[in-house]
Amino acid sequence: MDAFFASIEQRDFPHLRGKPVAVGGSRERGVVAAASYEARKFGVKSAMPSALAYRKCPQIIFTRPRFHVYKDVSVQIKKIFYEYTDLVEPLSLDEAYLDVTENKKGIQSATQIALEIREKINDKLNLNASAGISYNKFLAKTASDINKPNGQAIILPEEAEAFLEQLPIERFYGIGNVTADKMKKLGIYKGKDLKNWPIEHLNDTFGSTGKYYFHIVRGIDNRKVKAHRERKSIGAERTFSKDIADVQKMREHLLKIADILWDRILKSNKSGKTITVKIKQHDFEMHTKSRTYATLIKNKSFLTEESLTLLEELNPQTFNVRLLGISISNLGEPGTENESEQLKLF
Template sequence: MPDPVRKIIHIDMDAFYASVEQRDNPALRGKPVAVGGSRERGVVAAASYEARTFGVRSAMASVTALRKCPELLFVKPRFEVYKAVSNQIRTIFAEYTPLVEPLSLDEAYLDVTQNLKGIASATQIASEIKAKIRQETGLTASAGVSYNKFLAKLASDYNKPDGLYVIRPEQGLAFVETLTVGQFHGIGRVTAARMNELGIFTGLDLRGQTEAFLRQYFGKAGQYYYQIARAVDDRLVNADRIRKSVGSETTFARDLTTDDELSVSLEPLIEDVWGYCDRTRIWGRTVTLKVKYADFRQITRSRTVLTPISNPAMLTKLALDLLGPLLPVSMGVRLLGVSLSNLGPVDAPEGRQLALTFG
């Protein structure tokens, strides 16, 4: 017998950080709000829908956002509050299925093919989840329902905010062929521009290419593009999904120029990264240092160890070892970042020897 058609839901909270701030502060409701720093070098972490109508977007420089929307109200992020609300939402998911794959604090995939409430309709489940989220948190979510992850993700973006859109098996191919390649989840701006250069503008154009052609120009990703152009995505909802990396970075109000300033500024970044590792008991083996200079030139340096980094002293030593060769700096530093990758859950004994494999 063929496998049953899967029932996948993608839940995406609407303007999550900004919506939490508007919920908790009535004075912000109905106004353009940006979560982030308003300093000259600040960055927008999230924008309310009122701000988005002016063209304000996440990851936009704050000065640019203010030019687009002079009435923009900046609010400092409260990540502990966002995490607490995210946990409320995940508790709701768990009432329906153990197959939940969180992608971030504000979005997740759910496989409800077999679910804890025995509800046959994935659309009904998505509707119930949206209603419970609104009732318990006062926030709205958008939901996409389909037979694979790729289409469910597209569907959740289709009717935001507070949307619910369903792409049925018989609709998948037609839905995909009308999209521009830039609307495909997994195809970024650079790749979309490259596809346009090759005469590929829509899903239908993409479907007209052979897998060999797509592999020639896009490497291993070509196989993925070949499949999604045909509305095919066999990826499972992975409830045990582990983050590929964890990192922390900061842009400074003024350029850092001395060795001491740079070393001291690494400390809170290392604390942030280690805090995640300590809470989750997930440790990594590769440390990466990111440095952006005053002229916006950016470099990264990485080092991998044979055994997991099992205490903050090891992480600090590796980060400082990566910084050392860059000192003294010939130009001011505007941004520093530290990240840890090659993550995995490990019960590591204390006192493991630090074994460097490459620098």
């Protein structure tokens, strides 16, 4: 989807149309969750501190996120996907991989399927989507960015290697800004530069991801579209309008966060064995503390008490806190684990 959160806000509130909009944050603090294309022209991006977004674009309009609306729209979009194939792998609320090799409508052209899906999304939801078509996930993802917004592109098998050789290294999916900067210092500016590196040198320089870089620059990606992705964690967090330095206030907020998290645990019918408490400082530096237990967490009081203990172990008195969060991982469904106790030896 094109600027998904921001596009929904512009769709639902006519006074925002054609104007630079940032979803999330405020002029003073917070983080941009999504930016409209009008805001992007000024260099505003998602995950950018709101204060920086305001400096780049003083006329920007900040609006509160409505995640319940975005989730509802996402469900409607997925229903359109399922009209064509059951092999849908969501990446987020606004993005998914579709394997249409065998599709429900018997359409022989993947390009035609993408066009139909985009037209249906526009007709039913008044939103624009872009699409990438190719023979594997990496190339389809790469193609989806070529003609944004409201466009689509195809990378044919016989075109892939030549296309990738000319692609700037920062536009390779999976290569972030930090890695791209490191590569440029090593003389890797385009795919053709990366292609000259033997796999051994890539592994020595970039570790386990070296093999990934070696393959993608040659258009090789054998990952299948996974129709069901298992949830890895459940969490809740809060960003504060003013930094908190008082430990007692941190504890009070952590109790409220634990209440929200427990409601989400009950709704998901899952629990976990690992609790993680995180603190984000005023300068965005993150600190976490985790503990794993022998069995699934089964009551809110245990979750709360252990979260407070982990907070204490982080030495919160040393921080000015802008965000607090709790999450559980190592998920499982209650009643599915072995609940027998170890035999006591006394």
